[in-house]
Each structure stands twice: as C-alpha cells, then as structure tokens.
Amino acid sequence: MSEQHEMPTFMGETKKIKRIIEALLFSASEPMTVPQLLEIFPELERPNKKQIQRALDDLTEEYGQQAIGLHKVASGYRFQVKTDVAPWVARLFAQKPPKYSRALLETIAIIAYQQPVTRADIEEIRGVSVSSNIIQTLLERTWIKVVAHKETLGRPALYGTTKQFLDYFNLTTLDEMPPLKALQELADAGAIDV
Amino acid sequence: MSEQHEMPTFMGETKKIKRIIEALLFSASEPMTVPQLLEIFPELERPNKKQIQRALDDLTEEYGQQAIGLHKVASGYRFQVKTDVAPWVARLFAQKPPKYSRALLETIAIIAYQQPVTRADIEEIRGVSVSSNIIQTLLERTWIKVVAHKETLGRPALYGTTKQFLDYFNLTTLDEMPPLKALQELADAGAIDV
Amino acid sequence: MAVITLEGEPYGDLPTDLYIPPEALSVFLEAFEGPLDLLLYLIRKQNLDIINIPIAQITQQYMHYIELMRDLQMELAAEYLLMAALLAETKSRSLLPRQERFEEEIEDPRMVLIKRLQDYERIKLAAEALDELPRIERDIFLTAVDTSTVEIEKVQPEVNLQELVLALQTVLQRANRLSKHVITKEPLSVRERMSMILEKLEDAMPLSFGSLFAYDEGRSGVVVTFLAVLELSKANLIDILQLEPFAALSISKRVVV
Numbered sequence: 001m002s003e004q005h006e007m008p009t010f011m012g013e014t015k016k017i018k019r020i021i022e023a024l025l026f027s028a029s030e031p032m033t034v035p036q037l038l039e040i041f042p043e044l045e046r047p048n049k050k051q052i053q054r055a056l057d058d059l060t061e062e063y064g065q066q067a068i069g070l071h072k073v074a075s076g077y078r079f080q081v082k083t084d085v086a087p088w089v090a091r092l093f094a095q096k097p098p099k100y101s102r103a104l105l106e107t108i109a110i111i112a113y114q115q116p117v118t119r120a121d122i123e124e125i126r127g128v129s130v131s132s133n134i135i136q137t138l139l140e141r142t143w144i145k146v147v148a149h150k151e152t153l154g155r156p157a158l159y160g161t162t163k164q165f166l167d168y169f170n171l172t173t174l175d176e177m178p179p180l181k182a183l184q185e186l187a188d189a190g191a192i193d194v
Numbered sequence: 195m196s197e198q199h200e201m202p203t204f205m206g207e208t209k210k211i212k213r214i215i216e217a218l219l220f221s222a223s224e225p226m227t228v229p230q231l232l233e234i235f236p237e238l239e240r241p242n243k244k245q246i247q248r249a250l251d252d253l254t255e256e257y258g259q260q261a262i263g264l265h266k267v268a269s270g271y272r273f274q275v276k277t278d279v280a281p282w283v284a285r286l287f288a289q290k291p292p293k294y295s296r297a298l299l300e301t302i303a304i305i306a307y308q309q310p311v312t313r314a315d316i317e318e319i320r321g322v323s324v325s326s327n328i329i330q331t332l333l334e335r336t337w338i339k340v341v342a343h344k345e346t347l348g349r350p351a352l353y354g355t356t357k358q359f360l361d362y363f364n365l366t367t368l369d370e371m372p373p374l375k376a377l378q379e380l381a382d383a384g385a386i387d388v
Numbered sequence: 389m390a391v392i393t394l395e396g397e398p399y400g401d402l403p404t405d406l407y408i409p410p411e412a413l414s415v416f417l418e419a420f421e422g423p424l425d426l427l428l429y430l431i432r433k434q435n436l437d438i439i440n441i442p443i444a445q446i447t448q449q450y451m452h453y454i455e456l457m458r459d460l461q462m463e464l465a466a467e468y469l470l471m472a473a474l475l476a477e478t479k480s481r482s483l484l485p486r487q488e489r490f491e492e493e494i495e496d497p498r499m500v501l502i503k504r505l506q507d508y509e510r511i512k513l514a515a516e517a518l519d520e521l522p523r524i525e526r527d528i529f530l531t532a533v534d535t536s537t538v539e540i541e542k543v544q545p546e547v548n549l550q551e552l553v554l555a556l557q558t559v560l561q562r563a564n565r566l567s568k569h570v571i572t573k574e575p576l577s578v579r580e581r582m583s584m585i586l587e588k589l590e591d592a593m594p595l596s597f598g599s600l601f602a603y604d605e606g607r608s609g610v611v612v613t614f615l616a617v618l619e620l621s622k623a624n625l626i627d628i629l630q631l632e633p634f635a636a637l638s639i640s641k642r643v644v645v
Contacts, residue, residue: 022261023279024286026533040285067216068531081529083522085217089529091234092218097526102421105515113514125507128422128467169521170528178517180510220531262533274534283538291543299547299555307556307576310583310625321562335544342586344625345643352625354583363549368576372553 017047018055025059031076031167074166074173107134108143112165113180116147116158135159143168211241212249219253225270298328302337306359306371310341310352329353337362417457423471424508426450431505438505443482443498447475474501581616586625589641597628597637 021037034052041047056077060070067085070077081089090097107130110122122130138144143165149155161174171177215231228246235241250271254264261279264271275283301324304316316324332338341354355368365371420426430449431441454472457464478497522528585600601613617639620626627642 019261020279020282023275023283026262026273026531027275027283027286027535027538029532040282067213068220079220079531081217081221081531083527085214086527086529088214088234089217089221090526092222100519102515105519106421106511109511109515109518112518113511125504125511126422127424127471127504127508128465168524169518170523171521178514178521180514217529220533221529223532225534265534272534273531274536275538277537280538283535284540287535287538287540288543292545294545294547296555296558299551300559302547303552303556304559306552307579309579310586320559341583342590342625342641345641352583352586354580354587362547363552368580371576372549 013047014051014054017051018058021052021055022059025070025077025079028078031073031078033076036076071170072172073170074163078167101134103131104134104137108138108161108165111138111144111159112161112174112177115160118150118156118158120156141168207241208245208248211245212252215246215249216253219264219271219273222272225267225272227270230270294331295328297322297324298331301328302332302355302359305332305338305353306355306368309354312344312350312352314350417453421512422465423450423468424505425512426453426468427471428505428509428512438502438509441502441505443475443479443501447479450475577612578615578619581612582620582625585613585616585620585639586641589626589639594629594638594640597639600639 020040024037024040025032034049034056037052038046038049056070063069063079066082068079068081071080103126106126107122110125111117114121114125119130119135135144138159141164142162144159145162146157147160148158150158166172166174166176169177214234218231218234219226228243228250231246232240232243250264257263257273261276262273263276265274297320300320301316304319305311308315308319313324313329329338333340335358336356337359338353339356340351342352343349344352360366360368363371417426420429427446427450430446431438436442436446451472454464454468474497478501481497524530588595588600597617600617601610603610605612617626617628621628624642627640629638629640630636631638
C-alpha cells in the first residue's frame with residue numbers, strides 16, 4: 001500500500017494536513033491531542049504543532065454549519081453531534097440513557113471537587129457509608145482512579161477524577177465544572193427551596 | 195431537554211431533514227437504509243422517501259471534497275474514510291509492534307548457532323520444552339525452515355536459519371554473528387550481565 | 389428535593405402529618421441519602437438558616453422520626469442513630485451554662501454540626517448541578533465513520549542482534565549448569581553449510597562427495613564444506629560411503645531403523 005499517491009498533487013501542504021487530520025479524528029475511537037496527531041506523521045513529513053493547531057481551527061470553522069462539529073474536551077479533539085440535532089440522534093437508540101443515583105453523583109462530586117480523597121473522607125462528608133459498588137462502578141467507568149495511597153493506617157487509596165470523566169461531561173478542565181457555592185452564599189440563600 | 199427549539203427557525207424543511215440525517219448517519223454504528231431513517235421521525239413530522247433520498251444525494255455531494263464521504267453499501271448509507279487518506283488511518287490503527295518472548299529468542303538463537311537442530315535438541319539445550327507456537331511463529335516469519343528430517347524414530351524436522359533471517363539482522367553470512375567462543379568466555383567470566 | 393409521591397399522592401408534607409402509613413414512611417426515608425440529608429430537609433422546610441438552627445427544635449423533630457420508625461420496627465441505618473445521639477448531646481450542651489474557658493478548649497459540637505451540614509449541602513447542590521451538565525449517552529453523541537476499508541498491516545515484533553546474543557547467553561549459562569550438553573564451537577558457516585547439505589540430501593538420493601563442493605567459493609569454502617560433512621557424519625546425520633576402493637565417495641542421509 002503506497003503512502004499517498006492518490007492524494008491530488010495540486011493539493012497544498014496546509015490542505016493536505018487538514019485532510020489527514022479530518023480523517024484521523026473521524027476514525028479514532030477516542031479524542032486525540034495535538035501530540036497524538038503529530039505522532040501519526042512519519043518523522044520526515046511531520047508538520048509542526050502550529051500547523052496541526054491551524055488545521056484543527058480550520059476544521060472547527062469548516063464544520064461550523066454542519067450537523068456535527070469539532071469539539072475540544074479534556075483528552076483531545078473529537079467530532080460530536082451538534083446540540084440542536086442531538087434529540088433526533090437520541091431517538092436512534094432504543095435504550096434510555098443511564099440515570100445515576102444521588103449516592104453516585106454525590107460521591108463523584110466529592111471526588112471531583114475535593115480530590116484527592118479517601119473513601120473515609122467521602123463518608124465523612126456524606127454522613128453515610130459509601131458502598132463498594134459505587135466506587136467499583138466509578139473505577140470501571142474510568143471516571144476515577146487511585147492517584148496515591150494515604151500514609152496512614154491501612155494506607156487507604158486516594159481517589160481523583162480522570163480525563164475520561166471530563167470527556168463524558170463535555171469538559172476540558174476541572175475549572176469548567178459548576179462552581180461550588182461559597183459558604184456565605186449558601187447562608188444568604190437560606191430560603192432556597194431544596 | 196426540549197426536542198428542537200434550538201434548530202434555527204429560518205431553516206427550511208429540506209435543510210432541516212438533511213441536517214437530521216447527517217447527524218443520524220454519523221452517530222449510527224451500522225449503515226442505515228431510507229426506511230430506517232424515516233422511522234426516526236415522529237409520524238406527524240415524517241418526510242417522504244423522496245425527501246430522504248434528496249437529503250442523501252445532497253449530503254453525498256456536500257462531502258465530496260471532505261476526507262470522509264457518504265457511501266451506499268448493501269445494508270444502507272454510511273460515512274466512510276476516503277481511500278486517499280486510508281493509509282494515514284492505517285497508521286493510526288497500527289498497533290505497537292508486539293514483543294517476542296524470551297523463550298522464542300532463545301530458540302532462534304539456538305537454531306542459529308547449532309543448526310541443523312531438531313526440536314528435541316533445542317529442548318535439551320534449553321532444559322525446558324519448546325512450544326509448537328514458537329516454532330510456528332519462526333516458520334511464519336520465515337526466519338527458520340525445515341532443512342531436512344532426521345532419520346530416526348518419528349523423522350523429526352531439522353531446522354536451520356534462512357536467508358531472510360540473515361537479511362533481517364543485516365548479515366551476509368552466519369559467521370558475522372557474535373562468535374560463540376567469545377560469548378562463552380564472557381559468560382564464564384560473568385562479564386555479561388544477563 | 390423532589391416531592392415524594394405514594395400511590396399518586398404527594399407526600400411532601402409528611403412531617404406535619406402525624407399519621408403516616410408505614411409504607412409511606414419507608415419511601416420517605418429512602419428518599420434521603422442519610423441523616424445529614426434528613427436534617428437539611430427539616431431545616432430547609434422551615435426556611436431556617438443553617439447558621440442559626442434552633443438545635444432543640446430540630447433535635448425534637450429528628451427524634452420524632454427516629455422514634456416513629458422504631459415503633460414501626462423499620463430497619464434503621466446506624467448512621468441515623470449516631471446522629472440522634474449527637475443531636476441529643478449538642479442539645480444538652482446548649483442547655484448547660486456556658487463555661488467560657490472550658491468551652492474554648494473543645495470544639496463546639498453545634499458549630500461542628502453546622503459545618504458538616506454546610507459541607508454536605510454544597511456537595512448535594514454540586515451533584516445536582518453535575519447531573520444537569522450535558523453528558524455522553526444523554527445529550528452528547530459522538531460520531532463514528534466506517535473504517536473497514538482501511539487495510540491494516542500486521543506489525544512484526546522487532547528484534548536486534550544484541551537481544552539474540554543475550555538470549556543465547558541465558559541458555560549457555562543454564563546449559564552449563566545442566567552441564568549435560570556442550571555446545572559445539574566450530575565456525576558458524578560450518579553449521580550453516582551443514583543445513584545446506586542436509587537440505588540437498590532431503591530427497592533421499594545419495595550425492596557424490598565432489599558435487600557438494602563449489603569451487604568458486606575458493607579454498608575456505610572447500611574447508612567449510614569438508615568440516616560440515618565431518619560434523620554431519622559425527623552427528624550421525626549422514627553416511628559417507630565408498631562402494632569400492634578408490635571409487636568416488638557418496639553421501640547419503642543416514643536412516644536409523
């Protein structure tokens with residue numbers, strides 16, 4: 001299989017890089033970062049980061065009017081369905097999307113906002129024991145990982161969130177999570193309906 | 195989440211249908227037929243087959259210049275990678291080269307230095323049995339071949355190395371392999387860290 | 389918090405209604421994530437400020453639930469009982485005359501409780517906000533294109549000569565330890581030639597000794613072939629035959645019956 005003889009010769013370098021990146025991002029099963037995209041090019045033909053970034057920017061603009069678009073999340077760039085047509089796509093899948101229990105959401109929220117935390121820390125905040133099931137589910141979904149072990153009795157695992165967690169919620173960084181309400185705000189909002 | 199309030203109101207019916215179909219074909223894991231596409235629309239808003247077909251034709255043309263295109267295959271329509279960029283996608287999928295096991299390396303080393311040898315000879319030198327897998331892998335790699343059969347009970351195959359083996363290691367003759375005697379001395383002197 | 393419904397009836401007003409069917413109470417309790425959640429509910433329900441919670445009042449209400457559930461012999465998580473004890477202690481402490489110096493040294497249990505309630509409420513709200521975020525499977529859909537037409541080349545493992553040498557090294561050391569087998573040490577080209585001669589003989593037809601030599605290989609080539617023939621003979625792999633004195637030597641594979 002020869003490497004690119006079918007690629008039209010009149011095609012400029014910039015256009016060619018964009019075209020390759022377009023194909024790669026559509027074919028990859030996971031989001032791809034600039035370094036990962038660079039890695040695909042043979043060393044001698046490798047563009048620089050700026051060229052890759054330009055191709056990504058061009059593609060983002062090019063797909064601006066389409067039903068799908070290029071989106072940046074924590075672990076890289078990925079194509080995804082635009083929000084206006086998402087409800088139609090949802091109809092494509094017979095199964096209802098999973099619902100997460102309050103216990104699971106509160107657990108992942110504690111890990112996300114207070115990481116690194118031990119299971120005991122989570123239990124302390126929630127005031128109830130955390131079932132192993134929840135931790136197991138979060139680990140299996142690769143939303144959390146063991147980042148270290150606390151140097152106390154029993155060396156309990158310290159959990160943190162992963163890039164996959166951010167990817168799932170369409171976020172690039174933890175900073176984009178909804179801000180935790182400040183203590184004072186909560187106090188002021190004593191009347192909020194819960 | 196409301197169903198389509200974000201869809202621009204100025205968007206014509208034809209354009210809207212095309213947009214929905216574009217999103218559906220990009221999200222579906224399998225090719226989709228015209229009836230399957232129709233099925234997604236609620237009965238009251240369902241376009242006719244002609245409208246769907248027109249949307250498919252428009253999309254085929256629209257993606258004519260992109261790195262991916264709309265194709266009709268036996269089981270329906272699907273977006274697929276264009277042939278000119280396929281080699282780049284192949285690079286994406288190319289797994290990292292696997293590693294050979296210690297047992298395999300020992301086996302090929304024995305065959306190189308002690309040929310012609312039977313499997314029993316190799317086992318005697320290694321002090322452990324040699325799996326058929328290893329011999330099979332080496333034969334498939336065309337690094338070894340059966341040079342003859344030993345005329346003893348069972349007529350076991352005698353293995354020797356091939357020209358391809360020499361080529362791979364950039365050698366003209368086996369004599370260019372590190373001399374065994376020197377190796378033996380080094381081993382005796384414990385100078386080589388194994 | 390969502391209004392609890394039982395058989396289509398909203399049970400959001402449960403606390404004021406003293407007669408609660410046991411099933412409803414069980415549903416009611418299940419709606420809470422734990423004692424902190426229940427306490428928060430009681431406080432928020434009465435539009436109270438966490439900072440200024442009337443401990444006595446809240447404790448009374450909380451105890452009321454616990455008692456009710458006990459009367460109904462419902463299984464109650466230990467955490468609820470623990471909280472009951474904590475509330476009772478906090479309440480009794482608040483009734484005691486303040487002993488300034490002593491109080492300063494140990495943490496005020498009321499403040500500890502307030503802090504815990506605030507921390508929990510923040511997380512509870514954060515979890516609700518997280519649930520609202522657009523997410524994959526529900527609001528975000530990824531794209532997939534067909535790549536079955538892409539040919540993927542099988543990648544073969546890479547080996548360098550050094551690895552091969554190291555592998556042999558291990559074998560040699562082990563072989564020495566076993567000391568049963570001594571690896572022969574003639575030039576490798578001889579072993580290579582041994583393979584070649586055997587290959588030629590594989591068809592079982594005897595060959596003349598002379599035909600094994602390629603004279604364009606020069607003197608060293610002849611020596612290699614000669615040594616290879618001797619080695620093969622020593623290894624009992626071939627027979628060297630001379631049918632009559634001064635006749636040409638013929639080489640054939642040894643057949644062991």
